[in-house]
Amino acid sequence: MKNAEIIAKLNLEQKCALLSGAGTFTTRGCPKAGVPSITLSDGPNGVRKQAGAADHLGLNPSVPATCFPTAATVACSWDPALGEEIGRAMGEEAAAQEVAVLLGPGLNTKRSPLCGRNFEYFSEDPYLSGKMAAAYVRGIQSEGIAACPKHFAVNSQELRRMASDSVLDERTLRELYLTGFEIVVKEAAPKTIMSSYNLVNGTYANENAHLLQDILRRDWGFSGAVVTDWGGSNDHALGVKNGSTLEMPAPGGDAVRELLAAVQSGKITEADVDARLDELLTLVLDTSAAVQKHSRSFDADAHHALARRAAAESAVLLKNDGGILPLAAGARVAVIGDFAETPRYQGAGSSAVNSIKVDTLLDCLAQSGLQCAGFAAGFDRQGRPDAAKKAQAVALAQKADTVLLCLGLDEIKESEGLDRVDMKLADNQIELLQAVEQANPNTVVVLNAGASLETPWLAHCRALVYGALGGQAGAGAMVDVLTGKVNPGGKLAETWANAYEETPAKDNFAGAGRTVQYREGLYVGYRYYQTAGVPVAFPFGYGLSYTGYAYSDLKATADSVSLTVTNTGARDGAEIVQVYIAKPGAEIFRPAQELKAFARVSLAAGESRTVTLPLDDKAFRYWNTRTDCWEVEGGRYEVRVGASSADIRLTANVDIRGTNAPDPYAGKALPHYKSGSVQNVPDAEWEALLGHPIPQDKVKIDRNMTLGELNHSRSPLGWLIWAVLTALLNASFKKGKPDLNVLFQYNMPLRALAKMTSGAISMGMVDGIVMELQGFWIIGLVRVIYEAVKNQLLNAQLESRLRNS
Numbered sequence: 001m002k003n004a005e006i007i008a009k010l011n012l013e014q015k016c017a018l019l020s021g022a023g024t025f026t027t028r029g030c031p032k033a034g035v036p037s038i039t040l041s042d043g044p045n046g047v048r049k050q051a052g053a054a055d056h057l058g059l060n061p062s063v064p065a066t067c068f069p070t071a072a073t074v075a076c077s078w079d080p081a082l083g084e085e086i087g088r089a090m091g092e093e094a095a096a097q098e099v100a101v102l103l104g105p106g107l108n109t110k111r112s113p114l115c116g117r118n119f120e121y122f123s124e125d126p127y128l129s130g131k132m133a134a135a136y137v138r139g140i141q142s143e144g145i146a147a148c149p150k151h152f153a154v155n156s157q158e159l160r161r162m163a164s165d166s167v168l169d170e171r172t173l174r175e176l177y178l179t180g181f182e183i184v185v186k187e188a189a190p191k192t193i194m195s196s197y198n199l200v201n202g203t204y205a206n207e208n209a210h211l212l213q214d215i216l217r218r219d220w221g222f223s224g225a226v227v228t229d230w231g232g233s234n235d236h237a238l239g240v241k242n243g244s245t246l247e248m249p250a251p252g253g254d255a256v257r258e259l260l261a262a263v264q265s266g267k268i269t270e271a272d273v274d275a276r277l278d279e280l281l282t283l284v285l286d287t288s289a290a291v292q293k294h295s296r297s298f299d300a301d302a303h304h305a306l307a308r309r310a311a312a313e314s315a316v317l318l319k320n321d322g323g324i325l326p327l328a329a330g331a332r333v334a335v336i337g338d339f340a341e342t343p344r345y346q347g348a349g350s351s352a353v354n355s356i357k358v359d360t361l362l363d364c365l366a367q368s369g370l371q372c373a374g375f376a377a378g379f380d381r382q383g384r385p386d387a388a389k390k391a392q393a394v395a396l397a398q399k400a401d402t403v404l405l406c407l408g409l410d411e412i413k414e415s416e417g418l419d420r421v422d423m424k425l426a427d428n429q430i431e432l433l434q435a436v437e438q439a440n441p442n443t444v445v446v447l448n449a450g451a452s453l454e455t456p457w458l459a460h461c462r463a464l465v466y467g468a469l470g471g472q473a474g475a476g477a478m479v480d481v482l483t484g485k486v487n488p489g490g491k492l493a494e495t496w497a498n499a500y501e502e503t504p505a506k507d508n509f510a511g512a513g514r515t516v517q518y519r520e521g522l523y524v525g526y527r528y529y530q531t532a533g534v535p536v537a538f539p540f541g542y543g544l545s546y547t548g549y550a551y552s553d554l555k556a557t558a559d560s561v562s563l564t565v566t567n568t569g570a571r572d573g574a575e576i577v578q579v580y581i582a583k584p585g586a587e588i589f590r591p592a593q594e595l596k597a598f599a600r601v602s603l604a605a606g607e608s609r610t611v612t613l614p615l616d617d618k619a620f621r622y623w624n625t626r627t628d629c630w631e632v633e634g635g636r637y638e639v640r641v642g643a644s645s646a647d648i649r650l651t652a653n654v655d656i657r658g659t660n661a662p663d664p665y666a667g668k669a670l671p672h673y674k675s676g677s678v679q680n681v682p683d684a685e686w687e688a689l690l691g692h693p694i695p696q697d698k699v700k701i702d703r704n705m706t707l708g709e710l711n712h713s714r715s716p717l718g719w720l721i722w723a724v725l726t727a728l729l730n731a732s733f734k735k736g737k738p739d740l741n742v743l744f745q746y747n748m749p750l751r752a753l754a755k756m757t758s759g760a761i762s763m764g765m766v767d768g769i770v771m772e773l774q775g776f777w778i779i780g781l782v783r784v785i786y787e788a789v790k791n792q793l794l795n796a797q798l799e800s801r802l803r804n805s
């Protein structure tokens with residue numbers, strides 16, 4: 001049946017009902033009209049389908065599935081073909097489990113190394129993120145189901161994640177935070193996209209006409225369904241009007257009545273509802289048919305092998321003094337570090353997969369041909385000093401040729417719902433490294449963490465291999481790299497700064513209140529360090545190999561770059577060739593150089609190959625805020641081809657015809673944006689870039705007050721709830737494991753009570769609570785009780801009408 005025929009059969013109430021979820025991960029159906037219900041599941045690095053009690057925080061277990069390396073890891077492969085294979089495998093597992101929409105990949109731009117969810121995002125660079133995410137989407141959707149790239153948009157922190165307002169200038173929005181999504185939408189046609197929790201320039205992303213209508217649907221031609229993040233709908237009717245298709249999870253009858261009333265009052269039209277319904281029906285009919293005919297099984301061993309290959313391709317060799325790696329066959333190694341026995345291989349929160357099996361470094365070493373001199377945990381995982389563990393490790397280190405020291409971040413450090421407090425490795429791990437190195441200088445550090453770290457301890461190891469969060473087969477992959485079975489070819493998808501204080505958004509990241517000021521503008525990651533001349537520990541795009549590569553014969557035009565790459569060593573390998581575009585002496589300020597093309601080139605020992613990399617429409621463009629268009633500054637550009645952003649091997653000039661647009665910054669004093677030194681941009685200069693005054697940041701007692709702000713309310717009940725939540729949170733931190741549920745509630749606005757309780761709480765009740773918090777204790781309470789009774793009655797009537805119609 002065609003969408004239009006179905007729509008014609010439904011009454012307005014039924015139509016409105018279909019635009020919000022039935023359960024935590026299911027949509028409403030209308031069998032009589034031929035509309036099935038579908039299942040959506042996380043996530044970005046493996047399927048997390050919950051068969052039993054469902055939650056969106058990774059708390060309850062899910063059906064076992066392959067845990068692939070997280071996005072931060074696979075980004076280091078710079079290999080879209082690999083991303084597509086992973087996507088296909090995840091899509092296959094999802095469809096086998098009757099999941100119609102897989103909620104991933106995540107591709108938010110890594111604005112700061114401290115964002116708690118960086119492990120599930122690809123890169124600080126939108127071009128690399130976009131290309132990798134597009135590959136995942138193609139792979140997932142090749143199984144007939146839908147991918148759901150997320151979180152659209154400018155969602156780069158966890159603090160106050162459901163109520164923070166990302167304030168930024170239009171050029172930064174377009175060039176840095178939207179380009180990745182633009183690539184995904186235009187190159188991979190995702191069937192859905194997830195709007196983010198936050199506001200963008202004062203309007204919630206999910207009801208933001210500029211984002212959803214002007215940019216996503218009109219400029220990029222997206223025709224799929226926009227799905228809210230879980231509990232991320234603020235004004236459902238406005239969402240529907242402005243392009244958001246499906247509210248999740250299950251807001252109950254209240255959301256249906258809200259839409260009905262909005263149509264009746266003229267706030268939105270029935271045509272708005274029909275337009276969204278049309279998008280939803282296409283999704284539902286298309287994917288449920290694919291799920292129905294899909295096989296119910298998949299080859300778990302093959303997927304494990306793929307996960308291992310992916311982790312090995314993504315491992316980054318950061319240091320290898322004297323060629324201590326690869327380890328010779330039969331070498332006697334001491335294995336030290338808790339992570340060798342209990343691997344840290346994925347992040348926490350909604351992306352957490354119930355892995356089919358998990359390899360450990362200890363088990364994989366036993367099958368590697370290396371001799372194991374023994375294992376010592378070496379340190380307490382939660383950072384407490386433990387002299388006995390350290391002494392044991394030091395004694396063991398003395399008995400081996402080489403020490404494999406497994407260090408990294410523990411579970412509390414990186415999680416959805418919680419930003420990192422610093423970029424440091426725990427002190428007890430650094431102390432252990434120093435002691436072990438004294439006992440045995442042949443110390444190789446194997447590092448597992450989903451984000452960049454400060455490395456002041458680097459001199460204490462001879463080699464450093466970054467395995468990121470390698471998924472369920474990550475340990476085996478690491479052994480392959482250590483023994484040379486795989487020649488490491490990964491390169492960093494994120495800059496490793498020397499210290500957090502040197503990162504561009506250090507004073508503005510996360511923000512003290514609801515308003516988050518993106519003052520650093522375009523200068524995120526290498527765009528900042530290279531423009532402002534700030535030295536870093538490891539540059540973007542950096543990674544070593546067991547062989548060497550030579551670059552020659554560069555030819556560049558406006559459309560493509562070609563060059564010859566030669567493997568000059570004795571081992572087969574893969575080199576990641578990176579093309580950066582620079583415009584020395586540009587009129588319109590811009591970062592010193594930007595990634596505009598890349599290729600991973602496999603080369604046998606001694607082999608030479610000519611590679612051609614196309615330059616697309618993104619190579620020379622910039623967003624002009626005066627013409628509101630992409631424009632090109634005319635003149636001479638430098639094409640820089642490098643082995644990393646800081647290791648440029650070849651350059652060529654190309655002359656590009658410009659679009660002769662007026663200078664959007666004429667007459668404005670923007671010295672910090674011209675020099676790239678953006679750590680301390682004064683208010684006036686930032687306002688000049690923004691084009692309006694900096695928004696005021698005040699805690700308001702309204703539907704959007706978070707539970708963590710209740711101490712600002714005028715109600716003893718509010719203060720009590722705040723005190724209890726704060727105590728629970730602090731206690732969970734002390735125990736070493738943040739309580740994600742409490743954290744979620746802490747950062748949750750009051751209105752989400754009506755969105756996350758399956759209809760038990762209505763928005764009317766929330767308004768009663770708001771009155772209570774404003775100090776109208778009695779009226780507030782009476783209103784809550786009245787609205788609760790009304791809600792129960794109306795919900796029962798509505799659900800019965802929907803069932804019987």
Ligand code: BGC
Nearest residue numbers: 042055056057103229230350
């Ligand atoms: C996360 C999303 C996730 C959703 C469903 C939210 O809390 O932000 O990334 O897909 O929950 O679990």
